[in-house]
Amino acid sequence: MKSLINLFKIYFYCLLFVLVIFQPYSLFSQSVNIVGRVFDKDTKQPIAGVRVEIQNSNKGTYTTSSGFFRLANISVGTKLVFKSIGYEPKIIDVQQGKDSIIVYLTASVVKLQEVEKIGEIEVDEVVRRAIKQKRQNLSKLNTLQAKVYTKLFLELGGTGFETKYDSSTRRVTFSTTNRPKSKEDSLMIEFVRNFILETFSNVYIDYPRKFQYSEITQRRQTANIPKEFNKIILTDFLNFYNETVKIVNTEFVTPLSDDAFKYYHFEMLGKELYGDLYVYNIKIVPNTKLYPVFSGTMKILEKSYNILEVDVAPSDNAVIDFLDSLRYIQKFATLNENLWHPAYLELRAKIKLGLVKGLFEFGLLLRSVSIISDAIVNQPIPDSILAKSEQAVVVVSPKADSTSLEFWQNNALIETSEKEKQIYEKVDSLAKKIDTTLLRPFNQNKKFDWGFYSDIGELVGYNRVVGYSLSLSPYLEYSGFKLTASTIYSFGQKKLFYNASISFEPKHNSSSLKFSLFTKPAIISLERKMSTTLSSIFAYLFHWDYYDYFQKQGFKIEFSSKNNQVEPYSKFSLSYEHSKDSSLLKKTDRSLFSKAVWRENPQITEGDFDVLDFKFSIGSSLELFGFEIGKSSFSYKIDLNLLFGKKVNGNPFGAFKPQIELQIxxxxxxxxxxxxxxxxxxxxxxxxxPLQYSFRMPNAWGFGSFQTANTGLYGGRRYYAFHLQHNFSDLFWRAIGLPTYKGRGLEFSLLFSLGYFSTYGETQIYKPTTKPFVEYGFGFSRIPTFVSDFLFWGASFKFNPDRKASKGLGFWLELSFPF
Structure with missing residues (x-):
């Protein structure tokens, strides 16, 4: 098989997807001068998870699996406190000229009578008191200003593919595995297999105001990933104090939620010492197979009933899309006067992204550690930070990428292992041999670019008016300016259409200005429920031409803008167009498998027109790789379209089209x-x-369409429509024990639609409905395709009791994503 695609692009899109859905945590740091290791005094084995902090302060860290720790800016005479469950605490003075220390902790001896004294309390009562204390901790915490360090390690693998390095072109290609491997191939496989990202950041959170702002102050990463991807900071710690925690699309009730006893039961495993107090070691056991919950252990301090540590994994019946395994370890530390907060979070996960089973499968091992090294609580957030947050939630300091290797060797809170050192060296060495244009899609600093648009929908088209069409769309781009010249030849109309444009989009700006000059086929009506690419595919394969068409010749000036915030997003555009509009005739009745007569293409209002078009959208939906994704919480979307125009030597006209969509x-x-x-x-x-701006009843597919209506039949000058869908999820499917696929069942929905279209009594392209057009039905979604973890089928059926005005029965089949 020939080379399919640049390996970097595939891996980086998968990596970006992972960084989006497994949004790790927060980070921060400064210079360090104390390093050390902590061992068990008797066994001489390293102790992991020891809390190392400056006495009477909120500054501290935790030891790694090798017992390693590092702390920054420690003054001579400072006292370091070492505390770990099951060991006696130890205090050490920082001495002049001694920046490396070895610490031995002595295992605690638990006296039997003391155990019996505290053993009278039931485990459920311990958990109830911990839940109450959790509420108090949350009520005490108003603001947090933290210095956080995060390290993320990723190891990629896959099936069906391998890399090949062509020394003559200095390019990496992606090909099948049925060929011998060269030494260069093996090196390139290693080059794209491991990624390391590290960051220090300042994090500011105001909990009552739901304000979050973070600044990455230092960062580094292996050379096989663009620095723009290294923003592993989410402005908030994953916190088991919360009622629920969300991982990808799975929402877990936490063991300390107010409803914990509905989902868990608890067992006392034993008691250990933590300083002068005992710690309850409690086993977390799921008591439900229907809802996703955790299993594992948590440790709760006596008297105050603060949680010290949580070590959990999803239960056997919990399903997380794309995850084979997951483990969370979270440790809590006191910030001031019995106010406890997460200070350490470790995540280990095994992820499997099955784009196409057996062919495009990507495995990923992930390990991330995040440590709060310093914290200030309940102090006002500076006005300068509040002002910055109005522009962005996460920013990168201009000097973040200027740190030296020596800085990381002296400041990283987690030591760099020998394996990681080898990865850095190997990746850095191989990166020097690779053409940097491989990173072009992610290189935001590139001034000049050129190429051809390769979207199949732009290259080839088909409908009953244009017939077959072929397009060529070259572009030139320089410093924010883009020149595009698209030519489209219509075999049906036997003529050449064109669309030439020049646009300007300033760097790091979400606004653009565009001027277009065109002679092109355009779509009749203001309805756009289906993409032109899909319309062409359906017309050619299934003899279903969704749209009607006319010719538009003229020019257009458009200004558009969108905000940079994830929520709420907003889009705005304002355009002026002058065009000569003329009708087009149907040219064919033929598709690939049918010669049935297609409906005629309607005649429009011909003439010269000046049109001002205003569009505005605001909402809380998300976009990932260009796809709009609904949220699991309440979301909304509001669209407004205002159109004003005038026919040359004619009357002015206008149209107004608002809509609102809610997900509750x-x-x-x-x-x-x-x-x-x-x-x-x-x-x-x-x-x-003009007739070409009429409203038309949509009957494409999906939510917001009328499936029992004939295509291109109903429309008018005025309309209203209401659509309702209730998705009952797959809960009932799983509850009654029906067969599941990877732990999940089919989702069931009920559907209802109502619409009414009318005119002013004049002749129209589309017929008005004489009465409200009503549909009701049901649907199933999350139907496995069995060939991909990313794609699922959805099928819906709708009925209309008025057989004279409709087809009576309509259905649609669609592909959807699991998120």
Whole structure:
């Protein structure tokens, strides 16, 4: 098989996906001058997870599996406190000229009578008191300013593919594995297998105001990943104090939630000493197979009932998309006067991304550690930080990438292992041999670029008016300016269309200005439920041409802008267009498998027009790789479209089209909750509005369409539509024991749609409905494709009791993502 695609692009998109859905945690740091190791005095074995902190302060760290620790800016005479469950605490003075220390801790001896004295309390009562103390901790914490260090290690692997390095072109290619491996191939496999990312950051959180802001002050990463990807900071620690924690699309009830006893039961494993107090070692046992929960252990301090440590993994019945295994270790530390907060978080995960089973499969081992090295609580956040947060939630300091190797050797809170040193050296060495244009999609500093748009929908098209069409779309880009010249030849119309444009989008700016000059086929009506690419595919393969068309010749000036915030997002565009519009005739009745007669292409209002088009959207949906993704919490989307125009030597006209979509969670399921989707649409336009700007009843597929209506039949000057969908998730499917796929069942939905279209009595392209058009039905989703972990089938069926006005029965089949 020939080389399929640049390996970097595939790996980086998968890596970016992982960094998005497994949003690790927070980070921060400064210079360090004390390093050491902690051992068991009797066994001489290293002790992991020892809390090392400056006495009477919030500054500290934890030891690694090798007993290693490092602390920054420690003054001579400072007292370091070493505390670990099961060991006697120890205090050591920092001495002049001694920046490396070895510490031995003595195992605690638990006296039998003391155990009996505290053993009277039941384990459930311990947990109840810990839940109460958790609430008090949360109520005490208003603001947090923290210095956090995070380290992320990723190891990639896959099946069906390997890398090949061509020394003549200095390029890496992605190919099948049925060929001998060269030495260069083996080196390149190692080059793309391991990624290391480290960051120090300042984190600012105001909990009552839900304010979060973070600044990455130092960062480094292996040379096989662009620095722009190294933003492993989420402005908030994953906190088991919360009622639930969300991992990808799975929402776990925590063992200290108010409803903990509905989902867990607890067993006392024993007691250990932590300083002068005892610690309850409690086993967390799931008591449900229906909801995702954790299993593992937690350790709770006597008297105060603060949680010291949680070590958990998802239960056997919990399903997390793309994860084979996962383990969380979280440790808590006192910040001031019995106020405890997470200070250490370790995550280990095994991820499997099955793009195409047996062919495109990517395995990923992930380990991340995040440590709060210093913290200030309940102090006002500086006004300068509040002002910066209005522009962005996460920023990178201009000097973040200027730190030297020596800085990381002296300051990293987690030591660099010999394996990691070898990875850094090998990747850095190999990176010097690779053409840097491999990173072009991620190189934001590149000024000049050129190429051809390769979207199949832009290259090849088909419909009953244009017939077959071929397109060539070269572009030139320099310092924010882009020149595009698209030519489209229509074999049906036997003519050449074109669309030339020049646009300007300033660097690091979400606004753009574009000027276009065109003669092109355009879509009749303001309805755009289906992409033109899919419309072409359906027309050619299934003899279903969704749209109607006309010719537009003229120019357009458009300004658009969108915000940089994840939520709420907003989009805005304002355009002026002058065009000569003319009708086009149908040119074919033929598709690949049919010669049935297609509907005629309607005639439009011909003439010269000046049109001002305003569009605005705001909402809380998310976008990932260009796909809009609904949230598991309440979300909304509001769209407004205002159109004003005038026919040359004619009357002015206008149209107004608002819509609002709501997604309302109804019941907790542990995965995406049961939810109610509501869509309200309205449209009105003047009698003088050209026919090509009419409203049309959509019947593409999916939520917001009418499946029992004939394509291109109903429409008008005024309309309203209401759509309702309640997704009951797969909870009932799993509850009654029906067969599951990877632990999940089919999701069931109920559907309802109502629409009404009317005119002012004049002749129209589309017919008005004489009464409200009503549909109801049901659907199933999350149907396995069995060939990919990313794609699932969805099927819905809708019925209309009015057989004269509709087809009576309509259905659609679609592909969807699991998130």
């Amino acid at each position: 969670p109804t019941f907790y399921t542990g995965y995406k909750p049961m939810y109610l989707n509501l869509l309200f649409e309205y449209g009105i336009e003047t009698k003088e509005t």
